[in-house]
Amino acid sequence: MNLLHFKYAVEVEKTKSITKAAENLFMGQPNLSRAIRDLEENLGIRIFKRTSQGVIPTEKGTEFLSYAKNILSQIEQMENLYSQEKQDIQTFSIGVPRAAYIADALVALVSKLDDKKAVEFKYNETNNLSAIDNVLNDGYNMAIIRCQAQQEKYFVNMLKEKNLSSRPIWEFEYLLLMSRLNPLCRLDEVSYEDLSQYIELAYDDYYVPSLSPAEIKEQELPDLIDKRVFVYERASMLELLSKIATSYTFASPVSDSLLDRYRLVQVPFSGNRRTYKDILIYRSNYDLSELDKAFLKELSLSIRAVEVAL
Secondary structure: OOHHHHHHHHHHHOOOOOOHHHHHHOOOHHHHHHHHHHHHHHHHOEEEEEEOOOOEEEHHHHHHHHHHHHHHHHHHHHHHHHHHHOEEEEEEEEEEOOOHHHHHHHHHHHHOOOOEEEEEEEEEEEEEEHHHHHHOOOOEEEEEEEEEHHHHHHHHHHHOOOEEEEEEEEEEOOOEEOOOHHHHHOOOOOOOHHHHOOOOEEEEOOOHHHHHHHHHHHHHHOOOOEEEEEEHHHHHHHHHHHHOEEEEEEEEOHHHHHHHHHHHEEEEEEOOEEEEEEEEEEEEEEOHHHHHHHHHHHHHHHHHHHHHHH
């Protein structure tokens, strides 16, 4: 059995297209189709079927692909372990929600690296779906996803099905983040009515396995707010907040140092008492590296610093 064919099948699953997978693999479509057929004949099962949504795995195909990804992951770990070249590189990879306290932990980790060794870090601020895909298909070792506390069980069940381990990192309520020049910051607590004349800055790429896109939007982006600008990059969000005094966003608690840097303030919000959780995920067969553990230690320190300041 050709392990290269395993990689081909995983790429087809990821792209839902033989044509797109062939492009990503830099090979001809006929050759990729032939390789998939050979793999199916060797296994004695049909791995994929064509649907209106594209090329998707069959029930047996889904089972095979789970094993294939685990095997490829173990081979990658073994190569990293025994490659002398890799031993001299400080590697770290994680997909995360757009959160200041997580970025603070990254800064602390990078500041303590061995400057005599090469460094290869991947830090991807993204949504839940992409963060999970980072771990399953893009070679990332860890990710952090964010969900409402009441949705945690749906995420945990979905992660188990994908052979991913998970553990909660932090539980918190969103606060309103805004400029110190925003008139709302003079209030002890802000309501939806208070927000009516102001502009919300929001991320529009939420993902919850148990809900439809319409249901997610209703929960995370209520119609009570009719002035909204969508932003997809945290640095731009902070720049807008600091320079547009009539803007605000809902955010996890941030450190005093970031508030001072951008001249921002955090204000409690009376209209939404939902509790959120940030959850660490990684492949079930993955052993955390020393750098992973160091990052998680810095993450705990970052959380503690924010909690003390609240």
